[in-house]
Amino acid sequence: MKRLFKVLGYLFFLLFTAGAAVQYNDPDALLWIGIYTLAALISLGFALNKIGATLPLVIGIISLIGFLYLYPSDFQGFDLNDGDIKTVELGREAFGLLIVSIIMFIFGFRLKRTL
Template structure:
């Protein structure tokens, strides 16, 4: 595996782990801890070259579907001063899923390309 992608796998494993830890005070924290924890695990398995392309591909597609589902119709930004707290929270959650989706899909295509 290319060293750059191996490093990216470890970096995103760490970032998603931090994201999971920071969810402790969220109203629906268990859902997001699990989501970010799975993304961290997929990133770690990618870095260790211990995963096929189908699992990150499927999870990346599901994360993108979650992004589309959660994206607020009247997105008002990420700062609580920018708008309604519910809309801002939905926007933050949606874009978190978009980041997970992009990362997992890039990993899946990298694994598939390597085969």
């Protein structure tokens, strides 16, 4: 089980790094590159057993609040053909934060459990 979580840490390090890399053409690219880079570094720290439980739990809470704040009231999907570009973009950003939140909670609670 310990190996599974280490693999998850490395996997999400790579996924969040890729997420940061594809943000270059986003209107608010620096913000999203920063968010995904932070998530990637926390994932790497988790995999290497170099961080405590507090950091991922705090980032998980902040990301969950961000998800709730950004989630559009009229969510129209993720494809630009599904609706208004602004609503689709907000939906994509909101769910990106939800993914960050879920992974940070998994890492944080796993670290808390192993203390």
